[in-house]
Amino acid sequence: MSRLAQVILVLVVTAYPLAVYFGIQYLSLGALLALLLAVAGLRLLLISSEKHSVGGRIGAGALAAILAAVAATSWLRGDSQGLLWYPVFCNLLMLGIFVHSLLFQSQTVIERLARLREPNLPPSGIAYTRRVTQVWCGFFIANGAIAAGTAVNGDLSLWTLYNGLISYLLMGLLLAGEWLLRSRVRRSTGTTT
Structure with missing residues (x-):
């Protein structure tokens, strides 16, 4: 993964609370969840190309899976409550x-x-x-x-x-x-x- 893509993904994960706050205020729930699922999916796809230890890849994969799970839970519930548990x-x-x-x-x-x-x-x-x-x-x-x-x-x-x-x-x-x-x-x- 390119250095720029890594930086963008770190910023997205770090800014997660702000992204959720503003996403809930200014986007539809569906658009916000689609964006979060896309970020989680992109992260999962790119992990295998990173030059990290197995443990580092597992940890990064777990964070992406957690993001996907909370977004999916919110989608199934039809509300944003699941996003607060990330x-x-x-x-x-x-x-x-x-x-x-x-x-x-x-x-x-x-x-x-x-x-x-x-x-x-x-x-x-x-x-x-x-x-x-x-x-x-x-x-x-x-x-x-x-x-x-x-x-x-x-x-x-x-x-x-x-x-x-x-x-x-x-x-x-x-x-x-x-x-x-x-x-x-x-x-x-x-x-x-």
Whole structure:
């Protein structure tokens, strides 16, 4: 898949809450669902051509399948309520990936990411990445629960505000906080984590 197509698909997935909000306001439900199903179908078709690990393709495929499922559910129900559950299922998927790496893999998701920059991670770094993976699991649980609350509430403005802005800000704060903590630990111990 071309770099431009990848960027467009990432933007569509990232902007999903805004796309749903404005799509419901300015498009017919049928047009919005057709657009979302087309995006999911395109993503599923293009996954096999990507040069990612099998796990990366499976995760991307799962996200596309979730998008197709929520759009199909809304189509079958004849309303937009199903679309509000996409962020919940994305958080559940991410939680599953992170928990699976904690329980069943030799390296956690965060350790694999850390080893891209530092292949010879010391034992203290491995322990640190394991703790960070656990923190992300907690984040996905809390974020998914709040996303579910906004979906059940049904207030589209509140749902869009949380899932399209606040959740991204919280994720950014967690990333920045972890980076600051890691920098402080490195300076104080003179080690790499």
